[in-house]
Amino acid sequence: MLSSDLHASSNSVVTEFVSEHPMDVAMTLSPLRRGKGDPTFERDSAGSVWRTSRLPSGVLTYRLTQISRFRVRSEAWGAGAAEFTGMLPALLGNADDASDFAPEHPTLIQAHREFPHLRLGRTGLVMEALVPAILEQRVHGVSAFASWRRLVTKFGERAPGPTPRPMFVPPAADVWRMIPSWEFHLANVDPARSKTIVRCAQSAGRLEETATMTAADATRRLRAIPGVGVWTAAEVAQRAFGDPDALSVGDYHLAAVVGWSLLGRPLDDDAMVEYLEPLAPHRFRAVRLLAVSGKAIKPKFGPRTPLVDHTGH
The missing domain is CATH 3.30.310 (TATA-Binding Protein)
Known part of the structure; x- marks a missing residue:
């Protein structure tokens, strides 16, 4: 109401x-x-x-x-x-x-019992989810977040209202499309990602239409843009569409986290997809429950992958 x-x-x-x-x-x-x-x-x-x-x-x-x-x-x-x-x-x-979500694994059953109020929200806004997802492709989150901060504060608009600190509205598609290549470079965004953002901005109208499509049709249209793969499309679907089945296949950590959390051993992407198939159409919900319940685990082995600085190239 x-x-x-x-x-x-x-x-x-x-x-x-x-x-x-x-x-x-x-x-x-x-x-x-x-x-x-x-x-x-x-x-x-x-x-x-x-x-x-x-x-x-x-x-x-x-x-x-x-x-x-x-x-x-x-x-x-x-x-x-x-x-x-x-x-x-x-x-x-x-x-x-989530009325037909019926996990059988004890860990997921317990997580669902502890967090029955978990709701998957839907913004209905595609470019808003798509640009930061592209920035997060193949790089550390800390690097992608820094790129997002720099680009939004420089090319976005000051937010209306009495915000608790200076806040900004993300740029419009026409602005993303016109950002010069050197500005992406200064934001530590390599040409592959910056060109993908520009291509998406050029097709923003058609991409925003995916919010009213079926999941399969929306994914197909998103992935028709060069540089938008299955991982990026899933990240958009989770936020813009509230899709409970949008599994981020290709994520650097996800398959291993799912494996260690539910089986006590790592999985690769193919094995994760096969293992979670019985949970469709709630595979993302299951992953989200692992995260919010604190039951997502992954032992640390060896050094972390290095941060990459593209600004000096």
């Missing part, structure tokens, strides 16, 4: 959403955060989640405050504030249906 009011004094749209299901705002939105210092995401001292976005109607800042397990208060600023009201239930995972 939604109820909204326009607060003229703060130029904001305030909405309260009441769900039939228990919610955890921080848990549901945490996959949208791109590392510490993400200029589009913040949690304040009261525990509220602040986030920026770009909707068809314009830029947006919203603050989500958990009032109770079933009630969330939203305050939104910017040209996109009114449109955001209609997107709020899906963002909070209200459309997520």
Whole structure:
């Protein structure tokens, strides 16, 4: 249930959403955060989640405050504030249906029992999820997050509203498309990734349409862009579509984590896909449960792969 009011004094749209299901705002939105210092995401001292976005109607800042397990208060600023009201239930995972999720592994059964309120949210915004996923291809997260911070703060817009720190809205597709190659270079983004971002920005309209397609058709259209593979498409599907089955095949750690957590030994991608097949269409849900429950494990062996600096090349 939604109820909204326009607060003229703060130029904001305030909405309260009441769900039939228990919610955890921080848990549901945490996959949208791109590392510490993400200029589009913040949690304040009261525990509220602040986030920026770009909707068809314009830029947006919203603050989500958990009032109770079933009630969330939203305050939104910017040209996109009114449109955001209609997107709020899906963002909070209200459309997520885990009723037929029936794991048999004891670890997953226990995780599901401990976190029955895990909801997979849906932003409906493809480029917003796609660009940072491309930045995270084949590099350490810390490097990708730094690239994201630099590019968003330099080419994005200052976020509307009384943000708890300076925050920025990600660039529009037309801006991503026009960022010079040397700016990507200075942000430590190699040509392969920067060219993929530009190609996606050039096709942004058709890519945003995937939010209304079936999972198979959406993946097919995303992967038609050179440089967008199965891992990147899955990362987008998890966030933009709330797809509970979008498995990040090709992730540097995931197969080993799944193997160690559920079998006590590492798996490769093919073995992971085969092992998790009985959990379809909830394979991503299973992986997410391992993560939020703290039951995802992977022993550390040997040195970490080195960070790569492309700015000096």
